[in-house]
Amino acid sequence: GEEVAQTPKHLVRGEGQKAKLYCAPIKGHSYVFWYQQVLKNEFKFLISFQNENVFDETGMPKERFSAKCLPNSPCSLEIQATKLEDSAVYFCASSREGTLNTEAFFGQGTRLTVV
Amino acid sequence: AQSVTQPDIHITVSEGASLELRCNYSYGATPYLFWYVQSPGQGLQLLLKYFSGDTLVQGIKGFEAEFKRSQSSFNLRKPSVHWSDAAEYFCAVGASGSARQLTFGSGTQLTVLP
Numbered sequence: 001g002e003e004v005a006q007t008p009k010h011l012v013r014g015e016g017q018k019a020k021l022y023c024a025p026i027k028g029h030s031y032v033f034w035y036q037q038v039l040k041n042e043f044k045f046l047i048s049f050q051n052e053n054v055f056d057e058t059g060m061p062k063e064r065f066s067a068k069c070l071p072n073s074p075c076s077l078e079i080q081a082t083k084l085e086d087s088a089v090y091f092c093a094s095s096r097e098g099t100l101n102t103e104a105f106f107g108q109g110t111r112l113t114v115v
Numbered sequence: 116a117q118s119v120t121q122p123d124i125h126i127t128v129s130e131g132a133s134l135e136l137r138c139n140y141s142y143g144a145t146p147y148l149f150w151y152v153q154s155p156g157q158g159l160q161l162l163l164k165y166f167s168g169d170t171l172v173q174g175i176k177g178f179e180a181e182f183k184r185s186q187s188s189f190n191l192r193k194p195s196v197h198w199s200d201a202a203e204y205f206c207a208v209g210a211s212g213s214a215r216q217l218t219f220g221s222g223t224q225l226t227v228l229p
Contacts, residue, residue: 004158035217043205043219056216091158101147101166106158 002026004107006092012113013082021110022074025094032075033104034067038088049075050098082114117142117208121220128196129228136191136223138206147209148189149217150180154202165189201227
């Protein structure tokens with residue numbers, strides 16, 4: 001597709017439940033990035049992929065968070081046993097290459113609310 | 116580690132007035148600098164970027180930014196603001212070789228008065 005598609009747009013989970021977010025990158029883009037936006041403003045890098053391989057996961061919380069990009073499937077970000085503090089908007093971005101001078105295109109985000 | 120500071124949480128300008136949004140960064144080498152805009156309920160849209168070369172960069176929607184190494188700044192400017200420019204603006208810095216692990220500022224909310 002011509003845009004990064006994130007689903008669902010909104011997700012509500014009770015504390016302790018699992019949450020799974022999806023991201024379909026733009027066709028032909030090899031790199032996918034996940035960011036977490038908490039409190040409306042603060043963006044935090046989580047993880048990046050080069051095709052199905054993890055490229056940089058230095059921002060991923062050690063527990064409860066996992067992500068995958070499998071061939072011919074949307075990428076996913078999964079949170080096991082959600083906590084209130086996981087409430088945020090999760091943005092996915094994709095780019096053709098991994099270098100910073102290649103523009104990354106962002107999806108519209110998934111708003112996760114943990115109650 | 117790199118960091119970005121946007122000192123102004125909220126700025127209000129009248130339509131047609133000029134605009135300057137401030138951004139200061141901290142990074143040991145030459146940074147990759149970006150300005151993004153986020154409209155309500157939308158993702159981030161890239162306005163402009165600086166990697167090297169001319170320190171005054173032109174972007175989309177009539178925006179420009181100037182890289183000043185001596186001041187560690189990358190301020191965003193627009194000569195005449197339109198009502199449709201009301202949005203949240205984020206400055207970001209990337210480290211070369213980090214494959215896009217961008218560090219974002221906390222954002223500046225722009226309100227445009229008619």
